[in-house]
Amino acid sequence: MKRLYTPFKVNKLELKNRVIMSPMSIGHTVDGFIMDDVVEFYKRRAQGGVGLIIFANMQWDKLRYNPNHGAMLTDEKYIPSLKKLTDAIHEGGSKVFAQLMHRGRCANRASIQGEQAVAPSPIPGRFTHFEMPKELTVEEIKEFVDWQAEAAVIAKKAGFDGIEIETNSGYLYGQFFSPLTNHRTDEYGGSLENRCRFMVETLEGMRAAVGPDYPISLRVSGSDFMDGGCNGDDIAEICELLDKTGYVDGFSITAGWHESAVPLITMEVPHGAWAYLGRQIKARVKAPVAQGMRMNIEKAEELVDRGDFDAIVMGRPFLADPDVVNKAEAGKASTIRPCVGCNAKCLDMAMASKPIGCIGNYECNREEELEDENGLMPTEKKSEHPEKILVIGAGPSGMEFARVAALRGHKVTIWEKRNRTIGLSLYAATPPRRYDIRYFGQWLERTCRELGVEIILNKEATAEDIIAASKDYDRVVLACGSKASIPPIPRDPSVPIVHAWDVSAL
Ligand SMILES: Cc1cc2nc3c(=O)[nH]c(=O)nc-3n(C[C@H](O)[C@H](O)[C@H](O)COP(=O)(O)O)c2cc1C
Ligand code: SF4
Numbered sequence: 294m295k296r297l298y299t300p301f302k303v304n305k306l307e308l309k310n311r312v313i314m315s316p317m318s319i320g321h322t323v324d325g326f327i328m329d330d331v332v333e334f335y336k337r338r339a340q341g342g343v344g345l346i347i348f349a350n351m352q353w354d355k356l357r358y359n360p361n362h363g364a365m366l367t368d369e370k371y372i373p374s375l376k377k378l379t380d381a382i383h384e385g386g387s388k389v390f391a392q393l394m395h396r397g398r399c400a401n402r403a404s405i406q407g408e409q410a411v412a413p414s415p416i417p418g419r420f421t422h423f424e425m426p427k428e429l430t431v432e433e434i435k436e437f438v439d440w441q442a443e444a445a446v447i448a449k450k451a452g453f454d455g456i457e458i459e460t461n462s463g464y465l466y467g468q469f470f471s472p473l474t475n476h477r478t479d480e481y482g483g484s485l486e487n488r489c490r491f492m493v494e495t496l497e498g499m500r501a502a503v504g505p506d507y508p509i510s511l512r513v514s515g516s517d518f519m520d521g522g523c524n525g526d527d528i529a530e531i532c533e534l535l536d537k538t539g540y541v542d543g544f545s546i547t548a549g550w551h552e553s554a555v556p557l558i559t560m561e562v563p564h565g566a567w568a569y570l571g572r573q574i575k576a577r578v579k580a581p582v583a584q585g586m587r588m589n590i591e592k593a594e595e596l597v598d599r600g601d602f603d604a605i606v607m608g609r610p611f612l613a614d615p616d617v618v619n620k621a622e623a624g625k626a627s628t629i630r631p632c633v634g635c636n637a638k639c640l641d642m643a644m645a646s647k648p649i650g651c652i653g654n655y656e657c658n659r660e661e662e663l664e665d666e667n668g669l670m671p672t673e674k675k676s677e678h679p680e681k682i683l684v685i686g687a688g689p690s691g692m693e694f695a696r697v698a699a700l701r702g703h704k705v706t707i708w709e710k711r712n713r714t715i716g717l718s719l720y721a722a723t724p725p726r727r728y729d730i731r732y733f734g735q736w737l738e739r740t741c742r743e744l745g746v747e748i749i750l751n752k753e754a755t756a757e758d759i760i761a762a763s764k765d766y767d768r769v770v771l772a773c774g775s776k777a778s779i780p781p782i783p784r785d786p787s788v789p790i791v792h793a794w795d796v797s798a799l
Contacts, residue, residue: 297590297597298622301344301604303581304508304542306454308344308388308604311597312618313545315585315608316349316392316457316512317639318363319649319658325358325365326374332381333660338611339385342618344604346382346389347457347512347545353393353444354437357405362646366391366444372451379452390455390510391448393441397465398426398474399551404646413468413475413482413491419552420463434481438494442502445509455508455542456499458492463550466492467514470531473521485527489534496540510543510580511535515570518553529573536578545583545606546571558587558609560634561726565592572601590621590629612639612651612658627739630654631732653733655693675702683708683766685754686773688716692737692746694770699744706766707746710753710773714738717775720793 298310321328338346352358353366365371382389398412401421411433412426429437445456460466468474469491475482481490492511499509513532516525523531535541548567549557556562564587571584584596585606593605610617613632620629630653638650651657656670663670679702684691687709695705713719715734722730741748759769777792784790 295594295598295622296600297594297605298618301581303345303455303510305506306388306508309386310342310344310618310622311583311604312343312345312590312593313583313585313604313606314338314343314346314387314611315545315606316347316394316459317608317612317649318350318643320362320643320646321648322361322364325352325360325363325367325371327364327378329377330658330661332378333664334658335378335389336381336385337660338615339382339387339389341611341615342622343387343611344618345454346387347392347606348378348382348389348453349392350394351391351444351448352395353440354395355440357400357408357411359404359406362404363394366393366447367440369447369450372447375448375451375453379454383452388454389452390457390508391445391451391453392457392459392512393444393448394459395437395465397468399462399464412465413477416474416476418463418474428477431479431481434491434494437491438498441495442498445499445503445507449503449507455510456503457510457512457545458495458499459512460492461512461514461547463514463517463519463552466495467517467523467550470528471517471519471522473517473519485530486534489531492535493538496535496538500540508542509540510545511541512545512547513574514550515546515548515567515574518549518555518557522550525570525573528570529577532574533577536580541578541580543581543583543603544574544578545585546574547586558634558640559636560729562587562634564589565596568596568601575602587634589631590617590626594621609634609639609651612649613653615657628743629736630740631729631736633729633733635730653736672697672700679703680767681765682706682768682770683759683762684770684772685759686716686771687711687714687738687748687750688772688775689718689734689737690775691716691770691772692734692741694772695741695746696737696744699741699746705741705746707741707748708752708754708758709748709750712750714748714750716773717777717794720797723793723797 301308301311350363351366352363355367399420400410410426411429415428417423417425517523575582581603583604583606584602588607609632614630638652642649681704684707687707698705
């Protein structure tokens, strides 16, 4: 068995394997209470075999919060709604940590009910279009330490198995670590030790509140990728200092700040690209280290097998396919629906405070809406009236239709006029660093063929052909003729514009 699928301990908590689902804020809370659709989303992910889920973006600041975009840990009244979530995840077979998050200067006023953001120093950033944050006073820092200890106790009572403190992405603690954003001259600024003081005090306060056996982990950007900020060596030193406190039970490593100019998680970043940052940290700490960001399961298996890391953290792959772990562990990795790193329906939506999903997985984040009374999704139920269906076009939409219809027991044939599948998406996948887009179409074709869909290439459908064929089929579905969307880029109208397919032989 691959080491990735072997048990693993964080403090005294045993996880059934070494795959962790990274925190992904899917929004939906009302007045700080999580809704049933959130519970169903997470239950489905737990059922897919992942060892630990990090539940994202839990708010503990009693003054600066958004009650409709993130669960709250500021009061015990939230416990019953949170307990529904933790119970569902436990029933699904996973453990769950609460991610305590504070965005510091990355919160704009509109997102925290008109309050001014706070930060180590009054230095504005690109992320909020340079809204000026207020410098935290020492009294406020002490108050933050207390609020987080209280939040951790609430999380523990609500059934969370541990805590992850978010220091990554350039949020509050990262702002304290970094000399770029921390210009304080008191005991919380200056030397590296001083810049870590708030974090150390938080760990001390939290440990005293939750006891010695309750897991506390830190999510850390392995390098800020910000001019004048912390580089990989600085962060490794910070992790070593925090590890020596003895309060940290694990480190989860990411890369960069939201504000950094380096591409971090888009498809041009190779899988496992940020592992070099995690290795630097692993070499300096005793606590287990989990590496995340831009990882597929094959790379995860390789890195853990080789002993580079104790565990792997993956996010968007679980949006594309909740069964990543179960499928890979059963030796069926080729059946995993791939995440292509486009961000179009997940991160971009989260940033715009809209419901998230996945371009490849219609069911993602619609579990509650689509499930029947027995908990079955439409794709898990056979039709009572199986039909013979002809689909015109083997692009992504034709193949997705065919896949779902075949899963539901219909007999499907596709006619495709080209000598290949995946339609116009091939052009989208052709420019440099856009290759991953192909993976989705390739998966669709593979899956259709496995489900017995007949794909006939070089078969152009004329109106006469369709009329003639309609006697052999119960239904004909037209899934061809998608149109290019032309971005509104200002241009000289006298300059001719051509499409990729006008100049390509593909
Ligand atoms: C929709 C969405 C929401 C996210 N929310 C959070 C968050 O609240 N906290 C956090 O630390 N990271 C958050 N992330 C970042 C992910 O945890 C992860 O680092 C990122 O998706 C890259 O990893 P991946 O390539 O495995 O998806 C979010 C990502 C997505 C796609
Ligand atoms: S929308 Fe794109 S990046 Fe997000 S999970 Fe789906 S395939 Fe991955």
